[in-house]
Amino acid sequence: xxxxxxxxxxxxxxxxxxxxxxxxxxxxxxxxxxxxxxxxxxxxxxxxxxxxxxxxxxxxxxxxxxxxxxxxxxxxxxxxxxxxxxxxxxxxxxxxxxxxxxxxxxxxxxxxxxxxxxxxxxxxxxxxxxxxxxxxxxxxxxxxxxxxxxxxxxxxxxxxxxxxxxxx
Amino acid sequence: xxxxxxxxxxxxxxxxxxxxxxxxxxxxxxxxxxxxxxxxxxxxxxxxxxxxxxxxxxxxxxxxxxxxxxxxxxxxxxxxxxxxxxxxxxxxxxxxxxxxxxxxxxxxxxxxxxxxxxxxxxxxxxxxxxxxxxxxxxxxxxxxxxxxxxxxxxxxxxxxxxxxxxxxxxxxxxxxxxxxxxxxxxxxxxxxxxxxxxxxxxxxxxxxxxxxxxxxxxxxxxxxxxxxxxxxxxxxxxxxxxxxxxxxxxxxxxxxxxxxxxxxxxxxxxxxxxxxxxxxxxxxxxxxxxxxxxxxxxxxxxxxxxxxxxxxxxxxxxxxxxxxxxxxxxxxxxxxxxxxxxxxxxxxxxxxxxxxxxxxxxxxxxxxxxxxxxxxxxxxxxxxxxxxxxxxxxxxxxxxxxxxxxxxxxxxxxxxxxxxxxxxxxxxxxxxxxxxxxxxxxxxxxxxxxxxxxxxxxxxxxxxxxxxxxxxxxxxxxxxxxxxxxxxxxxxxxxxxxxxxxxxxxxxxxxxxxxxxxxxxxxxxxxxxxxxxxxxxxxxxxxxxxxxxxxxxxxxxxxxxxxxxxxxxxxxxxxxxxxxxxxxxxxxxxxxxxxxxxxxxxxxxxxxxxxxxxxxxxxxxxxxxxxxxxxxxxxxxxxxxxxxxxxxxxxxxxxxxxxxxxxxxxxxxxxxxxxxxxxxxxxxxxxxxxxxxxxxxxxxxxxxxxxxxxxxxxxxxxxxxxxxxxxxxxxxxxxxxxxxxxxxxxxxxxxxxxxxxxxxxxxxxxxxxxxxxxxxxxxxxxxxxxxxxxxxxxxxxxxxxxx
Ligand code: FES
Ligand code: FES
Numbered sequence: 025x026x027x028x029x030x031x032x033x034x035x036x037x038x039x040x041x042x043x044x045x046x047x048x049x050x051x052x053x054x055x056x057x058x059x060x061x062x063x064x065x066x067x068x069x070x071x072x073x074x075x076x077x078x079x080x081x082x083x084x085x086x087x088x089x090x091x092x093x094x095x096x097x098x099x100x101x102x103x104x105x106x107x108x109x110x111x112x113x114x115x116x117x118x119x120x121x122x123x124x125x126x127x128x129x130x131x132x133x134x135x136x137x138x139x140x141x142x143x144x145x146x147x148x149x150x151x152x153x154x155x156x157x158x159x160x161x162x163x164x165x166x167x168x169x170x171x172x173x174x175x176x177x178x179x180x181x182x183x184x185x186x187x188x189x190x191x192x
Numbered sequence: 193x194x195x196x197x198x199x200x201x202x203x204x205x206x207x208x209x210x211x212x213x214x215x216x217x218x219x220x221x222x223x224x225x226x227x228x229x230x231x232x233x234x235x236x237x238x239x240x241x242x243x244x245x246x247x248x249x250x251x252x253x254x255x256x257x258x259x260x261x262x263x264x265x266x267x268x269x270x271x272x273x274x275x276x277x278x279x280x281x282x283x284x285x286x287x288x289x290x291x292x293x294x295x296x297x298x299x300x301x302x303x304x305x306x307x308x309x310x311x312x313x314x315x316x317x318x319x320x321x322x323x324x325x326x327x328x329x330x331x332x333x334x335x336x337x338x339x340x341x342x343x344x345x346x347x348x349x350x351x352x353x354x355x356x357x358x359x360x361x362x363x364x365x366x367x368x369x370x371x372x373x374x375x376x377x378x379x380x381x382x383x384x385x386x387x388x389x390x391x392x393x394x395x396x397x398x399x400x401x402x403x404x405x406x407x408x409x410x411x412x413x414x415x416x417x418x419x420x421x422x423x424x425x426x427x428x429x430x431x432x433x434x435x436x437x438x439x440x441x442x443x444x445x446x447x448x449x450x451x452x453x454x455x456x457x458x459x460x461x462x463x464x465x466x467x468x469x470x471x472x473x474x475x476x477x478x479x480x481x482x483x484x485x486x487x488x489x490x491x492x493x494x495x496x497x498x499x500x501x502x503x504x505x506x507x508x509x510x511x512x513x514x515x516x517x518x519x520x521x522x523x524x525x526x527x528x529x530x531x532x533x534x535x536x537x538x539x540x541x542x543x544x545x546x547x548x549x550x551x552x553x554x555x556x557x558x559x560x561x562x563x564x565x566x567x568x569x570x571x572x573x574x575x576x577x578x579x580x581x582x583x584x585x586x587x588x589x590x591x592x593x594x595x596x597x598x599x600x601x602x603x604x605x606x607x608x609x610x611x612x613x614x615x616x617x618x619x620x621x622x623x624x625x626x627x628x629x630x631x632x633x634x635x636x637x638x639x640x641x642x643x644x645x646x647x648x649x650x651x652x653x654x655x656x657x658x659x660x661x662x663x664x665x666x667x668x669x670x671x672x673x674x675x676x677x678x679x680x681x682x683x684x685x686x687x688x689x690x691x692x693x694x695x696x697x698x699x700x701x702x703x704x705x706x707x708x709x710x711x712x713x714x715x716x717x718x719x720x721x722x723x724x725x726x727x728x729x730x731x732x733x734x735x736x737x738x739x740x741x742x743x744x745x746x747x748x749x750x751x752x753x754x755x756x757x758x759x760x761x762x763x764x765x766x767x768x769x770x771x772x773x774x775x776x777x778x779x780x781x782x783x784x785x786x787x788x789x790x791x792x793x794x795x796x797x798x799x800x801x802x803x804x805x806x807x808x809x810x811x812x813x814x815x816x817x818x819x820x821x822x823x824x825x826x827x828x829x830x831x832x833x834x835x836x837x838x839x840x841x842x843x844x845x846x847x848x849x850x851x852x853x854x855x856x857x858x859x860x861x862x863x864x865x866x867x868x869x870x871x872x873x874x875x876x877x878x879x880x881x882x883x884x885x886x887x888x889x890x891x892x893x894x895x896x897x898x899x900x901x902x903x904x905x906x907x908x909x910x911x912x913x914x915x916x917x918x919x920x921x922x923x924x925x926x927x928x929x930x931x932x933x934x935x936x937x938x939x940x941x942x943x944x945x946x947x948x949x950x951x952x953x954x955x956x957x958x959x960x961x962x963x964x965x966x967x968x969x970x971x972x973x974x975x976x977x978x979x980x981x982x983x984x985x986x987x988x989x990x991x992x993x994x995x
Binding site for chain 2: 050052053057060065066067068069070071072073074076077079106107108110111116120123124125127129130131132133134135136139157158159161162163164165166167168169170171172173174175
């Protein structure tokens with residue numbers, strides 16, 4: 025292995041939200057910082073940088089990971105999806121819609137991360153129990169909602185009629 | 193069609209679920225922004241001998257390093273509402289007084305380099321004895337933190353209402369207790385963030401920050417910066433990632449970064465990290481309370497004596513010591529207690545400074561008060577509900593003036609209580625509990641009655657001063673808020689508010705209110721919630737705190753919308769040749785009440801004001817742009833007897849909570865949490881439910897898990913989310929929320945604030961429930977959080993004592 029100093033940049037290329045990107049970063053640059061600062065995708069948030077709050081969660085080859093616990097260089101060659109990539113042709117992902125309908129967010133800071141973990145859960149194809157939804161969510165902190173609306177929003181996409189409808 | 197009161201979906205959500213929200217760290221409003229990292233004190237209490245910054249300054253990419261001495265040369269200490277001369281700068285000067293206090297700021301090309309440079313700074317300290325506990329700080333023996341004050345007591349007031357002496361003379365029993373409330377924070381998931389730029393040519397600061405007021409702090413900042421008020425422009429981002437009061441504490445950093453930008457000549461950006469946030473942002477006060485109740489055998493409470501001491505940390509800073517006085521007007525809670533003595537004390541210790549937090553002062557206050565209701569009933573051998581009912585205000589007593597001057601505007605407390613008892617089947621539970629005890633299972637039921645103040649009166653904060661001291665300056669009163677409704681030449685409606693929401697959906701509710709007033713679709717209205725102190729309609733009380741949007745912010749919006757409506761009606765009246773009183777506005781047009789066919793479109797009336805002022809009736813100005821400022825006359829300054837109505841509206845919360853305690857492990861399981869609310873007219877039931885659940889989660893966290901902990905040397909122990917435990921989805925119990933509606937007679941929409949009530953109630957209701965469950969073991973909870981180890985040792989000690 026060659027000796028890199030912290031400031032020698034490494035070349036990185038990966039696919040983000042279906043777009044191929046090429047860039048350079050110091051080996052120590054966090055994936056979360058790279059996504060936000062170098063790629064300008066500020067929908068991925070940073071709330072603790074020590075892997076507890078979950079607000080930096082992105083999909084890495086389809087798996088929900090905390091981008092604050094990965095280096096950008098580790099993403100080389102992978103497929104990353106962030107909240108900006110959830111809508112398809114301007115159509116919201118069903119979870120994005122249900123979060124609004126079930127009042128699953130207030131300040132919205134935790135929301136992108138929670139959406140990404142929920143998408144992973146949904147994509148697994150298995151219908152989760154409410155307890156499983158809660159356990160998945162226990163990897164995320166939301167200080168606004170008390171989680172009730174979030175749980176309902178996720179249930180709504182997995183189990184219809186679990187959430188009371190908004191007015192319009 | 194009325195939109196107020198409907199569970200409309202939020203207009204904020206589309207951007208927030210798609211990653212298009214704009215939070216502080218997402219902003220890059222200027223070229224050449226440089227990044228800050230802060231070196232912080234590892235000591236609780238120490239003298240700074242010397243700071244060596246040369247090595248750090250040499251690191252490529254570093255622009256410079258700023259220390260306290262340089263900052264002090266360009267600023268004044270922050271003013272604060274007490275008489276003692278505590279010198280508080282945004283960075284340590286000569287001494288450090290808590291772990292995490294800023295000692296030096298590095299500015300570099302990027303954050304990574306700035307943090308590298310921190311490790312190259314060498315600071316020589318001389319450690320001093322720390323003061324950690326409130327009771328130590330109260331003693332004259334303790335090391336003094338601020339030499340110029342000469343004591344660690346920074347505020348001390350006595351209050352006496354009614355005839356306390358008689359009340360205690362006439363009592364059958366006098367019951368005394370002491371309680372501790374821990375230091376907790378609300379830890380918004382987004383940390384603090386600031387961008388500051390100083391322009392020399394204007395001697396002016398422009399500061400972007402996720403700061404949400406109170407804008408009284410604008411004057412505190414300009415005083416520190418020594419500039420005229422219009423030379424400090426504060427701009428907030430479109431979105432703020434939660435606060436619950438905590439982010440008002442970003443203000444010292446706004447000043448710090450402003451000065452750093454001035455010294456180094458570049459715009460600077462600082463984004464706080466989580467460890468910084470936990471150790472050095474802001475929190476609630478920890479409090480020790482001593483309470484004495486004079487009671488009759490039948491449970492009637494004749495009088496109360498309360499003494500409490502709040503720990504404001506290393507420095508007292510605005511708006512402290514307001515935590516002591518926020519609940520002053522509702523100090524006797526939901527009860528008819530006319531005789532009251534209060535001794536309020538604020539002390540400094542070597543912990544982080546405190547400030548606004550959801551519930552502000554309420555959790556600390558209701559913990560002793562509502563614990564006492566259970567203790568009194570136990571002492572007298574009465575059912576706790578009987579004791580509560582005996583003292584609980586009745587519907588007929590409203591509006592009710594409390595001993596301290598609070599004016600409870602409306603309510604039906606007994607109805608709320610009865611609703612709770614029905615929904616939990618109180619009698620059935622008592623049976624179940626007896627059975628459970630027999631089988632070695634410990635079930636408990638706790639209650640709490642909370643009068644929830646909302647919409648703070650600026651005047652209450654001056655209770656920190658004696659009437660004589662107050663008389664020396666201008667009285668303070670009111671709760672003013674502004675809003676602007678404008679309609680552009682093509683009919684587009686824009687509303688500008690200064691309530692600086694941090695997730696509470698003010699844009700949505702504002703659109704609902706204006707849509708109702710102007711008869712349009714709320715989706716067509718654009719609400720601008722970003723605050724800009726140079727262009728927004730604001731006043732000292734502006735901002736987001738004390739649940740003031742529903743009673744006050746929304747009222748300002750309502751009044752501004754009424755002004756626009758009246759103008760449009762007058763224009764239409766002149767067009768239609770009909771008196772304005774005979775017109776109605778709905779579905780995008782103004783029409784004659786009794787002849788709906790006859791009317792003009794809103795667009796046309798608006799168009800006239802812009803495109804053809806010649807056609808306007810006499811005395812009507814062109815354009816449509818109306819600002820209203822709103823306050824409530826009940827928000828008066830305190831009088832010479834310290835009588836004050838500290839909040840404008842008072843809601844009510846009644847909680848009934850069932851728990852099971854595992855005496856082998858000390859673990860508390862919440863079986864059912866029932867909460868009854870009365871917040872007057874509800875503006876948007878969806879948002880209401882979200883606020884209640886959020887407030888409850890905060891109260892629950894404080895009750896069960898959270899504490900900013902320090903060791904005996906003042907070393908900070910909870911610097912990560914692994915140590916400071918916030919509730920996650922698996923910890924939230926089943927919650928049943930029910931409402932009754934006693935509209936406020938004093939607000940235009942009948943609304944009261946809400947969202948803080950359960951933050952105040954949850955800690956004490958859980959303590960009551962646990963105490964009830966452990967009744968056979970004679971365990972009485974007087975301290976939080978209810979962590980398994982604490983409960984276990986309480987049970988264990990009791991058992992060993994008994995054996
Ligand atoms: S920022 Fe990555 S888990 Fe908190
Ligand atoms: S919505 Fe604010 S933290 Fe979850």
